[in-house]
Amino acid sequence: MAVTMNDVARAAGVSLKTVSNVLNDYEFIRPATKQRVQDAIVELGYEANLTARSLRSGKTRMLGLVLSDLSAPYYAELASRLMKAASLRGYRVLVEQSDAVAEVELNALQGPFRQLTDGLLFTPLVIDADAIAARLGKKPLVMLGEHILDPRFDLVTMKNEEAAAALTAHLLAAGRRRIAVVGARPEESTGSPGLRLNGYRKALEQAGVPFDPALIAPCEWRRDNGAAAVAGLLDKGVAFDAVFGLNDVLALGALHELLIRGVRVPDEVAVAGFDDIDEARFASPSLTTVSPGMEEIAQRSIALLLDRIEGQETAGQGVHVEAGFQLKVRESAP
């Protein structure tokens, strides 16, 4: 079938191992020999068999990326950037969609998926730190997002609380006093919903504006839920002059519902989101939001994970990286 190292060795008149040495940049090879081998490789069109290499070396040069749903714009953009960053260092990314199902998340930690990858970028949504620690093998794992804050794990995240506070402060400064929050998850305090809600509360407090639980609309982070949540508030007659969607698709769903109902944005109700997905700039009105430094997150998580994979330090404290953020003020909440 395919050309093997043996064929190359025969063609170059050297041993199989010498071919291997050339391919692996072994130091002590005479230039002439090296050249002969390389010529033979080109002539025969030899390509190393990655599977065999993986079996022997125990490395696959693939990274695993676990997220809930690749079709969510934020994850799609993140995955795209992660793949590019990994590619520059000679790695590929294999994506696993968990759909926020616990079993899938658990299997990603120890099943076949783990075997296929040298390290994991993990966005856990439903399982907790202990469950992860219990199943964690010795392969490196970097947490993405902020659902789990645990000193045992490496983590790359964004300034959720600060950014949410800054955004809320911006709304308050514009005179908004009743800011509805769409997409909260009241029972949690650590995940992104919790942290962002915290930021919101801190900003209110700082401004001396009372917190009103009636303004908090919990839901899953999907566009249609954002619309439904706002519809719910309107139907219940809850008064509000701004909507903070805990991510952009929620905010855009909310924005849509408001406009349908004839609510003027931003005159009557301001709308703001979080993530700064590509779409935010081109919404009508364009969406005020927080840019969480996605490129920085991508770069640094790849760098951190690869350092763990290629470096020697196996354990020690987890490193926590926080990317910077930028407030993007646009038409929906000037």
Added chain:
Amino acid sequence: MAVTMNDVARAAGVSLKTVSNVLNDYEFIRPATKQRVQDAIVELGYEANLTARSLRSGKTRMLGLVLSDLSAPYYAELASRLMKAASLRGYRVLVEQSDAVAEVELNALQGPFRQLTDGLLFTPLVIDADAIAARLGKKPLVMLGEHILDPRFDLVTMKNEEAAAALTAHLLAAGRRRIAVVGARPEESTGSPGLRLNGYRKALEQAGVPFDPALIAPCEWRRDNGAAAVAGLLDKGVAFDAVFGLNDVLALGALHELLIRGVRVPDEVAVAGFDDIDEARFASPSLTTVSPGMEEIAQRSIALLLDRIEGQETAGQGVHVEAGFQLKVRESAP
């Protein structure tokens, strides 16, 4: 390190091959033996080593998906669906982003990427059928999208021309006469841009409306280009009463630019797109578009590719599958 078949064999008191036979559902094994092996597997927590299996069997149970950019909403949704469909049949999908660079597309056909996968789902954007045929190995390949229509290859696509014609007819029926087209690629006639443009022209012809080249704005399929293209038309003073974005992000970019400039949509100008991405429903105004049956495309491409991989028929004529479409009439072009 890890538990191997040998360990299981020892624990169960059978030979290594018997363990392999149990795992591969070999027919003639005494129930008692089978049970002992399975117990040992559970007790030791054995997991088959996929790399070794791949080396021996020559199969990886991975499919390659080549597309230009995973962060484009259409591709993100498609990739997500393809991965789910593949997963149901026990396959994983490895994504490669070509960025529409010829070299990357070519390498996907024969380099390491090909080696890692049992079959390819390929969306070629810049290389042509002959280049593909020249490098095609014996592993199955299914074309996605419609940039290449060639009897040599399997292809799963959508009814680009018909759907574009139907959409154009809808605009004409609503009384629009000067329909600008954003995202054309005038030099091509086969890719999606070409086919959709054809559909547009046929519908015009059928309605007896003259074709005006001034209304055709060529550009790459990105949101900002959609906006820029409309800006260009307005600045040049080209009169139009509708915009047909050859995909949704173009249409949404165009929509944004129109609204910014104070053009009323749909009163003065109607806007329509193509793809029916999630976002289209929630745009303001919501976007009239064509739903190309993405789920059907995903299902059928996976089915076709896996039939090729697992079936015996290697060659023969390429199969061409066309998914159905639906016109989604919404506010932007009622």
Added chain:
DNA sequence: GGCATGGTCTGCAACGATGTATGCCAGGAA
């Protein structure tokens, strides 16, 4: 001349699974 040294290359044994060929045993046919 003997011996350590260092550069260059080689052979062998793995990595962990599967395919092929074969052995062995029991039971039925000859």
Added chain:
DNA sequence: TTCCTGGCATACATCGTTGCAGACCATGCC
């Protein structure tokens, strides 16, 4: 009894690569 067949299990070679240990040779030093 002998032969054959079918059910069940095994041994061995093999996939293509890399790690380890060592062979060989020339050089330089005592």
